[in-house]
Amino acid sequence: MTITRRSLVVLACTATWCASSAYAQTSSKYPTKPVKFIVPFAPGGGTDAMARHIAQKLNEKHGYTLVIENKAGVGGNLGAEAALREPADGYTFLVISSSYAVNAVLNKPSFDPLTGIEPVIQFTREPVVLAVGASTPYTTVAELVAAAKNTPDKVAFGSSGNGGLSHLAAEYFNALSGIKITHVPYKGTGAALMDLAGGQIQMLMAGNTSFMPLAKAGKVRVLAVGAPQRLPTLPNVPTFAEAGLPQFRADIWHGLVAAKGTPPEIVAKMNADINAVLQSPEVQTRLRQDDVTPAGGPPQPFAETIRSDIERWRTVVKQSNIKID
CATH class of the missing domain: 3.40.190.10 (Periplasmic binding protein-like II)
Structure with missing residues (x-):
């Protein structure tokens, strides 16, 4: 059989259509069973509260059945390792905070904290x-x-x-x-x-x-x-830059990641659905009352936040000779 340029174009278009069709089918049917958010800290803390708030809004706005599972220990690494051992099928996610970057430096997890995950979305920064x-x-x-x-x-x-x-x-x-x-x-x-x-x-x-x-x-x-501008609730308090330390930068943030290999269409759907939650007036108002900024956006900026925080804390640990038992 002779393969012509036209037949190659047809084959390429068919493959593209099949891929996009599969993407649409997967994302439209997902989720077909409960989705689990693993929180690597005990109930009642800030990360747990944020996870439960996002889960509740996903249930209300998008019809998810979301289950929160707390797995505390080793500064968050116990829950992280448990979550990333689960099948990368899009039904288990890991809720992380800024301490994830600290643990990557000090507690040396069994997985690569950058290449062993699929960043999904950053919830907030404080x-x-x-x-x-x-x-x-x-x-x-x-x-x-x-x-x-x-x-x-x-x-x-x-x-x-x-x-x-x-x-x-x-x-x-x-x-x-x-x-x-x-x-x-x-x-x-x-x-x-x-x-x-x-x-x-x-x-x-x-x-x-x-x-x-x-x-x-x-x-x-x-x-x-430690914000670029003064906070509405503390208008008379200067930023670190105004106080003479423009290099200082430290945020508390929360976000969601998945195991490496999670289908990109599921990552995209979860990202879109949580973005919708974060952009809702109710959530925006509640967070900004505490000077917590809703983050959102695509996965890549969140990946960059994780990477830059790991680099920053690695430098601090080395300069200050910090060791933990």
Whole structure:
């Protein structure tokens, strides 16, 4: 049989039509059974709350039956490894937060944190802020840095735990400021917040929403926010750039990934459906009330966020010689 140019064109068009037809059929039928979101942390935390909120809206807007499964341990790696061992059929997803990038550096997961996943979508981003106790005399970042240089034994910073995001963010701030102050690790941000308000530690870095109740009560003082612009809820608090540290950048974010090899049409559908959720007025209003920014968009920018965070924290860990047990 002679293969002509015309027959090749027909064959190519047929293949393209078949691929697009398969794409349409798969995406239109999906999901045909419950979809599972694995949250690698205990119930009740920020990542769990975000996952449940997105799941509820997917159920309401798009008819999903979504199941949340919590698998805590090893800083999030236990749940991540469990999720990525599941079949890459689009029925199991992993909800991750910015600590995913920290764990990639410190806890060395059994999978490649960049090439072993299919990024789906970033849900949100929230700036990391620096706060001091209201009983301290510091009203600016410059005053805090000067005190840390002159009397380093009188300034200590707390964190949610050794090797956590709040620990690394503070070490990043210390390195950029040229200071070295004592680290006091806690078992969670809540305990560190109480000691910050009580005067046992002088500085803490965490997400903006963690500080708002105590800031409104006058028990802590926020000195800088890690966002490009000032926050609507803290209009008098400068950004780190305004405070003299334009290099500082740290966000708390949440998002969704899948196992490598998950069908691209399912990734595309999940991305589109969650984008619709994030763009709804109800969700936008609820998040922005807490100065949390809905992210959304295609998968690739989220992949770049993960990559850049891993690079940043790898540098901080190396410079500060951070080790965990």
